[in-house]
Amino acid sequence: MAISTYAELQTALANWLSRADLTSRIPEFISIAEARINRKLRIRQQETSSDVALTASTRTANLPSDFREVRRMYMNGSPVRELEYVSPQDYWRRYAASEYGQPEMFTIEGSTFLFGPIPDTAYTAKLSYYASFPALSSTAHTTFTTNPDLYLYGSLVAAEPYLKNDKRLPIWKAQFDEILMELDRENRTNAGPMRMRDDYNPL
Numbered sequence: 001m002a003i004s005t006y007a008e009l010q011t012a013l014a015n016w017l018s019r020a021d022l023t024s025r026i027p028e029f030i031s032i033a034e035a036r037i038n039r040k041l042r043i044r045q046q047e048t049s050s051d052v053a054l055t056a057s058t059r060t061a062n063l064p065s066d067f068r069e070v071r072r073m074y075m076n077g078s079p080v081r082e083l084e085y086v087s088p089q090d091y092w093r094r095y096a097a098s099e100y101g102q103p104e105m106f107t108i109e110g111s112t113f114l115f116g117p118i119p120d121t122a123y124t125a126k127l128s129y130y131a132s133f134p135a136l137s138s139t140a141h142t143t144f145t146t147n148p149d150l151y152l153y154g155s156l157v158a159a160e161p162y163l164k165n166d167k168r169l170p171i172w173k174a175q176f177d178e179i180l181m182e183l184d185r186e187n188r189t190n191a192g193p194m195r196m197r198d199d200y201n202p203l
Contacts (some may be wrong), residue, residue: 003148006030006136013155017163020067025162026155030136033154038132042069043187045146046130051076052113054103054123059095060112064129073106083115083125091116101197150179 003012010026046068052061075081084105086094091107095116102123103115115125134140136151144151153176160169 001163003152004145006138006144008141009148009155010145010149012152013159016152016156017159021157025159026144027166029155029158029162030151032158033151034135036158037154038068041183042130043183045187046133047071047128048131049126049128052125052127054115054119054125056119057100059114059116059118061115061125063108063111063113064131066131068130068132068136068187070108071130073125073127074120075102076126077102088114147179147183148177150183153179183197 003009009030013026014020014022014027015109033124046155048066052073054061070085073083073085081102081104083103086105086107088107088109091105091114094105095114095118100120101117103117103119103125105117106113106125108114117141136144152170157169157176160166162173
């Protein structure tokens with residue numbers, strides 16, 4: 001059968017698992033797979049951009065709700081000025097005191113950007129970043145339709161703790177890992193390979 005919708009993915013998983021009693025569990029397996037895919041992949045389909053509004057005398061601005069990782073950020077002025085990313089430790093070493101001006105660097109703490117110097121007036125920064133893939137649903141499956149095998153095998157792997165010791169797990173996991181690597185190779189840019197993240201790496 002074709003796998004091009006969220007409903008078809010759920011049906012395919014029930015077929016592959018050879019179980020008729022998993023109707024309420026299968027959406028959970030898919031959700032777990034989605035979380036892992038978002039942690040692992042940094043590919044072209046995740047790239048997007050957003051304006052970041054900087055408020056005068058305020059060092060912080062919120063991350064986008066779908067934020068995963070920064071590609072670049074710059075001040076949208078004349079001339080355009082690239083903002084340097086620094087670690088939180090370096091940021092606070094440099095900007096613990098209140099120093100005001102046009103920001104030159106930024107860092108990330110929790111769900112916020114921190115800018116230094118602290119903006120002396122309102123600015124707009126342009127952010128290029130990797131976003132999470134939208135969660136699959138009956139109406140949202142654009143990413144899924146181009147990579148149904150990724151979601152199928154990822155969901156099968158996610159089912160293992162519930163199934164317990166299914167002998168097919170090594171095959172499913174090998175397929176899932178191979179698809180991740182194929183997507184990585186397909187989405188290389190002139191700047192080098194896109195990165196796959198470890199499950200426990202932040203951002």
